[in-house]
Amino acid sequence: MVLLQSGVSTTLLIGTIGMMLLTIALIVFIIFHQRRVIRYQLKMQEMEGEQQKLLLRASIKSQEEERQRIAADLHDDAGPLLATARLYLSENLVNQDKASQLQSIFSAKQIIDETIQLIRNISHSLMPPTLKNFGLESCVNDFFQKINGSGSLNANSKFHDYKLRLRPEKELTVFRVVQELINNILKHSNASFIHLTQHNGEENMLIRIHHDGRGLNHEDYIRLAKSNVGLGLKNIQSRLKVIHADILYEEDTSQSFFKITLDIPKDIDEK
Numbered sequence: 001m002v003l004l005q006s007g008v009s010t011t012l013l014i015g016t017i018g019m020m021l022l023t024i025a026l027i028v029f030i031i032f033h034q035r036r037v038i039r040y041q042l043k044m045q046e047m048e049g050e051q052q053k054l055l056l057r058a059s060i061k062s063q064e065e066e067r068q069r070i071a072a073d074l075h076d077d078a079g080p081l082l083a084t085a086r087l088y089l090s091e092n093l094v095n096q097d098k099a100s101q102l103q104s105i106f107s108a109k110q111i112i113d114e115t116i117q118l119i120r121n122i123s124h125s126l127m128p129p130t131l132k133n134f135g136l137e138s139c140v141n142d143f144f145q146k147i148n149g150s151g152s153l154n155a156n157s158k159f160h161d162y163k164l165r166l167r168p169e170k171e172l173t174v175f176r177v178v179q180e181l182i183n184n185i186l187k188h189s190n191a192s193f194i195h196l197t198q199h200n201g202e203e204n205m206l207i208r209i210h211h212d213g214r215g216l217n218h219e220d221y222i223r224l225a226k227s228n229v230g231l232g233l234k235n236i237q238s239r240l241k242v243i244h245a246d247i248l249y250e251e252d253t254s255q256s257f258f259k260i261t262l263d264i265p266k267d268i269d270e271k
Contacts, residue, residue: 070122078115085111127172136171137162137198140178144196147182157196166205167267173239174207174264177247180236181209181260189213189258207262215258221249 088108093101131139137159147155165171178196185191191213199206216224225233240247246263 078118081111081115081118085115128175131171131175132168135162135165136175139171139175140196140198143175143179143182144194147186147194153191154193155195157198159198161200162198162205166264167269170243170264170267173243174245174262177236177239177262178207178209180232180239184232185209185211185213185215189215204266205264207264209260210257212257215251215260216249217251218249221247 085108088104088111093104096104128139130142140157140159144155144157147153166174182194185194189211191211193210193212195210197208197210199208221233225237236247240262244265248261248263250259250261251257252259
């Protein structure tokens, strides 16, 4: 009986020690696992921080290049035109005969008209008048008609149920992204067709671009957007981030064309 009780006590002691060791091992495992999770989260935050810096630098560089382009256009084109018009309207004008005066005034007017048109073109490059007056659908359709009119490839766009417009600044961002995507296709893909379609959902709007040239899958897009050579893709990424939109690059299962999808969330007043 004593031996039996002793055996039971030993078994309980061993079981208790085993449970304690198992509990300690579990606690240690949880602690180390939490540390791994924290290290992983910190690493991800660091990577996201670096990506944010890349996007910010790309956005700043894009804006700076735009400012430099506008400054160059004004300096190189508008400046000489206005200086020339000033020559026609100098103080010597009063010493000329009437016919010469009229000719000088006419020439100066032509130059001033040309300058006005130049400034108007610069303004249109910042905010296309079709976009401002008629919206994203008309502006995209007009853009595709011009591409199709070149005769070099088949380009068409189709909007479905775009009655309630996005906010003007969001329309401009979406249009600039579409422009950048189409320019990339024209420059790099050697496509024979580009088709764009738009569809409305309750919470979002989808824009899909199909083409049959050389294209990217999403892994290629992410890799290039993180590299030093993907400035255009970084610009697209930074623009989409402003409007909280997503982009997806895909190759069709038939491997006959590529597809780019823009998923654009709607604000409350756009639903």
